[in-house]
Amino acid sequence: MKAQTPMHEIDRDDIQGLLRSGYGHHTEACFLLLRIKDREAARAWLAAAPVTSAAMVERPVGTDASIQPEPLPETVLQLALSSAGLRALGIADDVIEGFAEEFVSGMDGDANRARRLGDVGASAPERWQWGAGQRVPHVLVLLYALPGHLDPWRRTIEQQCMAGFDTLACLQTADSLDREPFGFRDGISQPKIDWERQRPARDDAQLAYSNLSCLGEFVLGYPNEYGGYTDRPLLDAQRDTQATLPRAEDAPDQADLGRNGSYLVLRQLQQDVRGFWTFLDGAAGGDTDQRERFAAAMVGRTLQGVPLVAATKASDAAASSADLNAFTYQSDPQGLRCPLGAHIRRANPRNADLPAGTRGIISRLIRTLGFDEEALQQDLVASTRFHRLLRRGRKYGAATLAESLAGPPGAPVGLHFICLGANLARQFEFVQDAWLTGTKFDGLTAESDPQLGTRIPAPDGTPTDGYSIPQPDGSDRRITGLPRFVTVLGGGYFFLPGIRALRYLAAAH
Ligand code: HEM
Structure with a gap:
């Protein structure tokens, strides 16, 4: 019998490394989408698959020169399963139903979900290249490698998987990681x-925005920002007689199938790079500086990653991610420096629990009860800490913006968007639906995310294809007629299990 992990300890050998690292040194990557064709062969591979743990990729913290870090592994493998995959493996229904409803029904699960996520029109699941109907992957294998090592690694894994799986697709990625296809610095x-x-x-006293998130926001089995444990499948101990699984912190007599795991969202987002820059060129009347200013206003950062809201100089573009990330929008309530609807402002409004205001009990009471009209508006985007995403995406297609613009029209270019979180509804779905796709945000109406919006008019006919850039005189500069720049080509929800949970699933009958 394995020793149980004490409550307060984190078993880094059990956690997949992706929760700890974006594998920035592993510039080569591809993602295999697999369907199980032979259950026993699939189980046998999953039982021994060479999954990379957090412990294997952690770097020592601090400056003790005597500590020599272990060399990074040349190759990395991460593994996640969809609910269709769990069913295909023969996992009992009541166990599967212990997972989040969104995961169980799947990203393509119902028309209502598709509408909320903006998966309509050209992005509708029935048009996807993968991720709907018979093209839902069962298993997602993420392969990463140090430069020059991916091809043999991929061949080895494909060889190992041949007996148990059919390959639905192999999603390739570009090797350059710092810029996304529209040309902006990413991963800041x-x-x-x-x-x-x-x-x-x-933490009820947490009234200012903080970038620090409770472990349980991203890793199942630990307390989240509400102080509770996110629901996950907890099993009677008799269903785990080998004690393969860790026990639950909040229910020590139960085996915790979720602990050390997370949910993984994967979406293939095709970007119309030429369309984006051609449109902005038209809006700027051919003025290249103005075109770049419009582009930055849509994202909330310059192409070099400098946040528009911060008093950072453009020459600070070489600054570290930490420096480029040390700001909130508190000093720019009207959006005069960074428009309210800019992509990064929608995706993470950087508010704390209560709208900002002067200190003092009366002020706090007024703000808490919502008597202050300005505060009410801010309330719509408050409590960012419950809606954070750990992004792990990789771009595909041309390596640079210049190559994209020179390439043939319609060439495959975009982002394999990946994010991790312990609660699909409260994290990915909320951000994608309420903040990015939603046409009412922070006092704005009739527009959605300037990069990601579907541009499909609201049910009452209100257009959604505008973009407002607030001006100092109180008016808005409106850009109208934005076309769709991003189309969803595929997507899925996956469970990124703890490694013990993976071995359990491979053996469970
Ligand atoms: C093709 C699609 C997309 C593009 C081109 C894109 C581009 C960018 C860029 C350039 C940044 C700024 C760099 C940074 O702060 O790290 C950013 C930040 C971000 N994006 Fe996206 N993004 C896309 C899709 C999405 C989606 C689908 C989501 C969520 C559902 C999302 C959520 C975020 C978040 C949370 C941030 C960080 C905001 C912050 O903390 O300030 N993005 N994105």
Whole structure:
């Protein structure tokens, strides 16, 4: 019998490395979408698959020169399963039903979900290349490698998988990681996860925005920002007689199938790079500086990643991610520096629980009860800490913006968007639906995310294809007629299990 992990300890050998690292050194990557064709062969492979753990990719913290870090593994494998995959493996229905409803029904699960996520028109699941109907992957294998090592690694894994799986698709990625296809520096802002578990679970005194998130926001089986444990399948101990699974912190007599796992969202987002820049060129009347200013206003950062709201100089573009990320929107309530609807402002409004205001009990009461009209508006986007995403996407297609613009029209270019979170509804779906796709945000109406919007008019006919850039005189500069720049080509929800949970699933009958 394996020793149980004490409550307060985190078993880094059990957690997949993707929760700890974006594998920035592993510039080569591809993602295999597999369907199970032979259950026993699939189980046998999953039982021994060479999954990379957090412990294998962690770097020592601090400056002790005597500590020599272990060399990074040349190759990395991460593994996730869809609910269709769990069914195909023969996992009992009541166990599957212990997972989140969104995961169980799947990203393509119902028309209502598709509408909320903006998966309509050209992005509708019935038009996807993969992710709907018979093209829902059962298993997602993420392969990463240091430069020059991916091809043999991929061949090895494909060889191993041949007996148990059919390959639905192999999603290729571009090797250059710092810029996304429209040309903006990417990968700057990420939540900082409280791996040391020092943040109090449920911090009612947290009134200012903080980038630190409770472990349980991203890893199942630990307290989240509400101080509770996110629901996940907890099993009677008799269903785990080998004690393969860790026991639940909040229910120690139960085996925790979720612990050390997370949910993974994958969406293939095709970007019309030429369309984006051609449109902005037209809106700017051919003025290239103005075109770049419009582009930055849509994202909330310059192409070099400098946040529009911060008093950072353009020459600070070489600054570290931490420097480029040290700001909130408190000093720019009208959106005069960074428009209210800019992509990064929608995706993470950087508000705390209560709208900003002067200190003092009366002021706090007024704000809490919502008597202050301005505060009410801010309330719509408050409590960012419950809606953070750990982004792990990779771009595909041309390596640079110049190559994209020179390439043939319609060439495959875009983002394999990946994010991790312990609660699909409260994190990915909320951000995608309420903040990015929603046409009412922070006092704005009739527009959605300037990069991601579907541009399909609201049910009452209101157009959604505008973009407002607030001006100092109180008016808005409106850009209208935005076309669709991003189309969804596929997507799915997956469970990224703890490694013990993976072995359990491979053996469970
Ligand atoms: C093709 C589609 C997309 C493009 C081109 C894109 C581009 C960008 C860029 C350039 C940044 C700024 C760099 C940074 O802060 O790291 C950013 C930040 C971000 N994006 Fe996206 N993005 C896309 C899709 C999405 C989607 C689908 C979501 C969520 C559902 C999302 C959520 C975020 C978040 C949370 C941030 C960080 C905001 C912050 O903390 O300030 N993005 N994105």
